[in-house]
Amino acid sequence: MSENQFRVTEEESNSIEIKSDNCCGPDCCSDEKEIIAAGETEKSVKLSNKEKSSEEIKEMVKRKYSEIALQSREVNASSCCGAGGCSDEVYNIMTDDYDELKGYNPDADLGLGCGLPTKFAGIKEGDTVLDLGSGAGNDCFVARAETGAAGKVIGVDFSEAMVAKARLNADKQNFNNIEFRIGEIEDLPVNDGSVDVVVSNCVLNLVPEKLNAFSEIYRVLKPGGHFSISDIVLSGELPEKIQKAAEMYAGCVSGAIQKDEYLSLISKTGFDDVKIQKEKEIIIPDDILIRYLNEDEIRDFRKSDSRISSITVFGIKN
Numbered sequence: 001m002s003e004n005q006f007r008v009t010e011e012e013s014n015s016i017e018i019k020s021d022n023c024c025g026p027d028c029c030s031d032e033k034e035i036i037a038a039g040e041t042e043k044s045v046k047l048s049n050k051e052k053s054s055e056e057i058k059e060m061v062k063r064k065y066s067e068i069a070l071q072s073r074e075v076n077a078s079s080c081c082g083a084g085g086c087s088d089e090v091y092n093i094m095t096d097d098y099d100e101l102k103g104y105n106p107d108a109d110l111g112l113g114c115g116l117p118t119k120f121a122g123i124k125e126g127d128t129v130l131d132l133g134s135g136a137g138n139d140c141f142v143a144r145a146e147t148g149a150a151g152k153v154i155g156v157d158f159s160e161a162m163v164a165k166a167r168l169n170a171d172k173q174n175f176n177n178i179e180f181r182i183g184e185i186e187d188l189p190v191n192d193g194s195v196d197v198v199v200s201n202c203v204l205n206l207v208p209e210k211l212n213a214f215s216e217i218y219r220v221l222k223p224g225g226h227f228s229i230s231d232i233v234l235s236g237e238l239p240e241k242i243q244k245a246a247e248m249y250a251g252c253v254s255g256a257i258q259k260d261e262y263l264s265l266i267s268k269t270g271f272d273d274v275k276i277q278k279e280k281e282i283i284i285p286d287d288i289l290i291r292y293l294n295e296d297e298i299r300d301f302r303k304s305d306s307r308i309s310s311i312t313v314f315g316i317k318n
């Protein structure tokens, strides 16, 4: 899903409501159409994300974000199936908050984040900061305002189009201590023990091999280094129809795992002092759910303990 379809507003109740503007619905925005277009078989059309291989998921993710990189923010915001196809698996959760942060560069903000990891990252002057899935560089520019000219910021993204956009944004500001590298989070092009702070915004939910991702974060951090990561997680069982609705309309959800499992992966990797710095519930509005559930099912879901949340989590490598 993209901000093509939704604006997401932070509510006073500490929850996030996804508002649908002009979504074109599953006929237009589904994976199924995309896979058929790629010439695959009828059988593969029916594969859910869970049944796809890690490589297939990653290729799909890379293709979608490369399409988004080539669209302007205005196009993303105003059209459902904009240039290059229908980017239905990305969405804008808390973009407005960035305005308050030093270093914020609107050109780099494609509205793809789900938190403010830099705000909770404790970045110090002179630090080396690594941003995973850096997109057009949004969090890198905010991090650079904290590290100052004495520090260094590295963004890694596997979409060449995103990296090109980020490099252009850095060049426009004449920054010579921000570097964007093409690479995979599961195999980071970064030396062992070379980074003070890792940040990431709404990316690891898209990575099928999450344990590999956290192991790589552990490897590149200096002893005593830490991470601050914003991501989407689930709580409780999401009924199949809710999963379907969420997958179609909030793509970051399709690869998201249970919050407990997410935190346990982090601890298993070896991180200490793991804590959630901020948590917000993401509320899928009724006008989206009604496409998949009847009114009784919606009411039951609302009453249940099942949740989709954005968390900003912190951990230290001791």
Ligand SMILES: C[S@@+](CC[C@H](N)C(=O)[O-])C[C@H]1O[C@@H](n2cnc3c(N)ncnc32)[C@H](O)[C@@H]1O
Pocket (backbone or CB within 6 Å): 058, 061, 062, 065, 066, 090, 108, 109, 110, 111, 112, 113, 114, 132, 133, 134, 135, 136, 137, 138, 139, 156, 157, 158, 159, 162, 183, 184, 185, 186, 200, 201, 202, 203, 206, 207
């Ligand atoms: C939801 S966007 C977030 C972009 C950026 N963090 C922001 O907030 O604007 C996810 C980004 O992660 C990148 N990405 C997803 N999976 C990746 C992986 N396995 N390795 C490297 N980059 C990845 C995508 O290309 C995309 O640019």
